[in-house]
Amino acid sequence: MPSRRAPARAPATTARWTRNLGSMTASRVASMHDAIAELVRDGDTVAIEGFTHLISFAAGHEIIRQRRRDLTLARMTPDLIYDQMVAAGCARKLIFSWLGNPGVGGLGGIRRRTEGDGPDRLELEEYSHFGMVGRYTAGAANLPFYPLRSYFETDLPKANPLIREIRSPYGDGTVYAVPPLRPDVTIVHAQRADAAGNTQIWGLLGCQKEAAFAAERVIVVVEELVDEAVIRADPNRTVIPGLIVDAVVVEPFGAHPSYVQGAYDRDNRFYLDWDPITKDAAALDAWLDEWVHGLDGRAAYVEKLGAERLAALRPAPAPSGIVDYGRYS
Amino acid sequence: MTEAAFSKNEMMIVAAARELAGQRVCFVGVGLPNIAVNLAQRTVAPDIELVYESGVFGARPQRLPLSIGDPTIVTGATAVTSMHELFAFYLQGGLIDVGFLGAAQIDRYGNLNSTVIGAYDAPRTRLPGSGGACEIAINARQVFVIMRQSVRSFVERIDFRTSPGNLGGAEQSERIRREQGWLGRGPSVVVTDLALWRFDDTGEMRVESLHPGVTLDQVRETVGWEPKDAPPLSTTPPPTAEELRLIREELDPGGAYTS
Numbered sequence: 001m002p003s004r005r006a007p008a009r010a011p012a013t014t015a016r017w018t019r020n021l022g023s024m025t026a027s028r029v030a031s032m033h034d035a036i037a038e039l040v041r042d043g044d045t046v047a048i049e050g051f052t053h054l055i056s057f058a059a060g061h062e063i064i065r066q067r068r069r070d071l072t073l074a075r076m077t078p079d080l081i082y083d084q085m086v087a088a089g090c091a092r093k094l095i096f097s098w099l100g101n102p103g104v105g106g107l108g109g110i111r112r113r114t115e116g117d118g119p120d121r122l123e124l125e126e127y128s129h130f131g132m133v134g135r136y137t138a139g140a141a142n143l144p145f146y147p148l149r150s151y152f153e154t155d156l157p158k159a160n161p162l163i164r165e166i167r168s169p170y171g172d173g174t175v176y177a178v179p180p181l182r183p184d185v186t187i188v189h190a191q192r193a194d195a196a197g198n199t200q201i202w203g204l205l206g207c208q209k210e211a212a213f214a215a216e217r218v219i220v221v222v223e224e225l226v227d228e229a230v231i232r233a234d235p236n237r238t239v240i241p242g243l244i245v246d247a248v249v250v251e252p253f254g255a256h257p258s259y260v261q262g263a264y265d266r267d268n269r270f271y272l273d274w275d276p277i278t279k280d281a282a283a284l285d286a287w288l289d290e291w292v293h294g295l296d297g298r299a300a301y302v303e304k305l306g307a308e309r310l311a312a313l314r315p316a317p318a319p320s321g322i323v324d325y326g327r328y329s
Numbered sequence: 330m331t332e333a334a335f336s337k338n339e340m341m342i343v344a345a346a347r348e349l350a351g352q353r354v355c356f357v358g359v360g361l362p363n364i365a366v367n368l369a370q371r372t373v374a375p376d377i378e379l380v381y382e383s384g385v386f387g388a389r390p391q392r393l394p395l396s397i398g399d400p401t402i403v404t405g406a407t408a409v410t411s412m413h414e415l416f417a418f419y420l421q422g423g424l425i426d427v428g429f430l431g432a433a434q435i436d437r438y439g440n441l442n443s444t445v446i447g448a449y450d451a452p453r454t455r456l457p458g459s460g461g462a463c464e465i466a467i468n469a470r471q472v473f474v475i476m477r478q479s480v481r482s483f484v485e486r487i488d489f490r491t492s493p494g495n496l497g498g499a500e501q502s503e504r505i506r507r508e509q510g511w512l513g514r515g516p517s518v519v520v521t522d523l524a525l526w527r528f529d530d531t532g533e534m535r536v537e538s539l540h541p542g543v544t545l546d547q548v549r550e551t552v553g554w555e556p557k558d559a560p561p562l563s564t565t566p567p568p569t570a571e572e573l574r575l576i577r578e579e580l581d582p583g584g585a586y587t588s
Contacts (some may be wrong), residue, residue, distance in 0.1 A: 051383045051412065052398020076412075077460075098460035102359070102396040103585075111455060126444075128459035129382060130416040137413055149421055150464040152509055153493040159449050173510055203403045204383045205411045261400050268395055318404050 027195040028248045029225065032297060035247035036062040039217045044184035045072040045095075047136075047215065048081060051206035052102060053261060056189040056221045057081050058254035058298040064088040065292055074183055076132045076207065080257070080274055083107040084292070086122060087284045093123040095181065097132045101278070104271050108278035126160050127178060133207050135181035139214030145177035152176070186215035188240065189255045191263065192224045193231075197245025200237040202320075203261025212240045221249045223263055235325075251298045253310060264313040335568045337522035338477075338587045339576055340540045342368060343568040345429075345475045345520040349374045355427045356380045356420060356465055357388075359397055359457075361475045362429035364576070364586045365520075367393055371575050380419060382461040384410045393580045416461065420468045423512045428469030430462055431476050434487040437533045437554050438502070439474065439494030439516035441466065442487040449489060459491050466492035471517045478521040484553040499532030524548050525565055529557065538563040 030038075040046060040063055048056050060081040063071075067090075073082050074095040079102060085091055087109030094110070101107055113122040127135065134146030147166065150156075157163040157176070166177045188208045193199040199220045201208065212218045220240060225248070231238060257270035277283045295301050302310065335343075345365035349355060350373035357366050357379055367390060370377055379388040383398040387407025394402050403409055410419070419425065432441035433456050443462050447453030466472055472494070476482060494516045495502040502515055519526040519534055523543045526534040535557035536548055541564055549556060568576075581587050 052396055053383075053400070096458070098457050099455070100457040102398070106455075114452075114455060126458055128463040129412065129461040130421070130464045133413045133416055148417075148464070149467060149511070152467060152511065153490070153496055153505060154463055155444070155449070155490045156459065156463060159444075159489075173508070203400060203409065204385070204398055205409065206384065207412045209411060210413060259400055261403055265400060266395065315400070 028197045028242065028245055029195050030247040030249060032058060032062045032221070032249045032251055033066075035059075035219050035249050036066055039219055039246055040066075040068055040185050042068055043070045044068075045074060045182075047074040047181075047183040047186045047211045049075060049186065049206055049208045049211040050189055050255070050258065051076060051204055052266070053204040053206065053259055054189040054201065054208070054255050055079070055081055055258035056187050056254060057256060057258065058189075058251045058301075059187045059219060059221055059249075060085050061292045061301070062297070063090055064288065074181060076129055077102070078110065079107070080271065083109040083274075083278055084284075084288065086110045086113055087281075088288055088292070091122065093125065095125045095127075095132075097127045097129045101271055101274060103268075105275050106278070108280070109284055112281060125162070126156070127163065128156065131163065131178045132181075133210065134178050136207050136210035136214045138178070138180035139182040140210050143180060145179055147175045147177050149175055181214060183211065183215040185217045185219065186211045187219045187221065188212055189221045189260070190239070191222065191260060192226045193220050193222045193245075193248050194226055194228045194242070195248060196228065197240070197242030197248050198228070198231045198238055199240040199242075199245065200231060200234070201239045202237060205239065209239045212244060215244075218245045219247045219249060220245050221251050221254045223252050223254070223260055225250045253302045253305075254298050256302075256305070256310070259313075262315065262318075264310065265315055267309070267313055335573055336587055337540070339568055339573060340565065341475065341477070341520055341522045342576060342586065343572045344525055344540065344565050345473065346572075347373055348473055348518055348520065349377060349427065352377060352427050354378045354380060354425055355429055356382070356425045356461075356469055357397060358428070358430040358462065358465065359460060360431045361586060362431055362473075363394060363397060364580055365475055366429060367580055368572065368575055371579070372572060378407070380415070380425060382412065382415060382465075384412050384415045386410065386415070386419060416464060420461075420464060423468070423470070425465070425469040426471070428465035428472045428513075430465060430472060430474055430492060432462070432474065432482075432492065434482055434484050435474060435476065435519065436484060436487050436494070437556075438496060438498060439472070439519065439528060439532075439534060440487055440490050440496065441474065441492040441494060442489045444489040444491045446488050462492045466494065466515075467511050467513050469513050471514050474516055474519040476519070476521060478523055478548070478551045480551060480553050483551060495528060495532030499528075499530060502532055523551065533557060536562060538565045540565045541567045
């Protein structure tokens with residue numbers, strides 16, 4: 001499963017990459033085990049994006065299971081999945097803009113690694129949301145920086161010297177700049193893709209598109225594998241083209257306990273239950289043993305959760321209207 | 330008519346929601362702002378456009394969103410956008426009338442901290458961080474703040490400035506905002522569990538009204554500076570039965586925000 005992009009990354013400021021275009025219809029379907037084994041390497045910068053919605057817990061768990069080390073984990077909102085990956089020893093650094101268990105509380109696995117001066121202290125590189133979005137956008141567009149009007153008169157540039165004030169070349173004041181973020185691997189969960197990796201998402205889009213285009217390698221994890229004709233019938237819904245996708249993994253309920261619009265709701269009980277677990281290092285380790293190391297993949301996780309719990313998360317239907325693209329032959 | 334019993338948090342949410350009367354486009358922050366704007370949409374501001382940083386314009390949530398990324402803000406919304414579009418075009422482009430924020434610390438000029446208590450490199454408490462709060466404070470036309478007041482949260486000096494308010498005072502704030510081309514005019518109201526504050530000509534917040542049963546001494550005891558007040562102080566009208574019903578039966582039946 002060679003990367004479709006140049007194997008060696010040019011320096012970010014002069015990035016120039018060529019894509020080794022293969023057949024547009026070749027199957028990229030892989031097992032989660034194989035996708036992670038071949039595309040995620042020790043020391044990589046990994047972005048598992050998804051803003052509350054579509055968070056690939058399944059991929060995070062496989063990374064833990066395969067014991068990747070020294071990862072730089074990028075994500076706007078490091079929440080439970082990064083708490084689990086940090087507690088499991090996968091990470092040396094976090095790049096982020098909001099850190100917590102949304103609506104519930106803190107993340108003990110990460111907190112314990114950010115206190116004190118121990119050798120395994122987690123490095124933090126902190127932005128605002130717009131700054132993170134801008135970093136991925138610059139990475140995707142092959143730009144040396146992204147300009148934005150955030151950060152004036154705040155302490156964020158002091159906390160992170162990579163946030164820098166720059167003068168407009170047109171003489172109309174200053175703005176702040178953030179550097180491009182070019183993950184080695186971006187992992188995106190989505191409703192559906194075809195075998196070539198053409199991926200459709202509806203509901204909150206977060207910054208998955210930007211993070212995918214910015215990355216050297218892309219893994220897409222989907223609820224459902226569909227025919228190419230399904231994609232082509234609604235091209236406006238395609239967020240990520242197969243052109244930049246290295247692997248398509250089919251993993252129903254792969255985003256649990258986060259949600260997939262139209263398929264299942266957030267399992268809020270899980271987020272509440274996480275609070276006492278994350279506060280206790282031994283309880284967190286025991287959870288990882290039981291739910292990650294003790295299982296061989298997502299199918300086993302889904303079976304262990306039980307059909308009843310998952311059925312309760314299914315929303316009532318609210319289908320979109322149908323648009324007519326017209327036939328122009 | 331005897332008034333229904335209500336909690337301090339319910340009073341805070343109701344007073345904050347009422348401030349949204351007449352506002353058109355509101356950017357909704359995490360936590361307390363979320364319930365306040367959802368109450369406003371059901372009471373004083375039925376036509377308000379709710380904007381969520383997760384990429385939603387014109388949300389019509391059918392249940393109280395558990396977070397600002399809840400699927401209920403998508404179904405039935407006017408538009409779902411990428412976060413880039415949301416931050417760049419809607420917020421930085423100047424379409425947001427009110428940014429509604431909470432915070433862990435505030436100073437007398439309405440500068441906010443949601444990043445860290447203690448030193449950044451050796452925190453006593455690590456908070457979630459900016460999220461969108463930094464850019465909301467700079468780009469929204471005005472900022473409403475909702476937070477519980479205590480000597481730990483209303484402080485002489487915040488430990489980290491995540492979101493700029495009136496900086497060191499109105500004169501400096503207006504000059505810098507003008508020179509640097511900010512669209513935001515800064516904070517205009519702070520709603521707490523005890524009182525409603527607005528900002529005077531110097532850029533400092535002063536008590537405008539006390540919630541029912543609250544004394545000025547109680548307010549002073551929960552603020553880390555000598556607060557100004559503008560007599561005669563009014564009393565915030567208590568929650569109506571309908572406002573309480575909406576909070577208790579529709580928006581927060583579990584009491585997550587109000588207990």
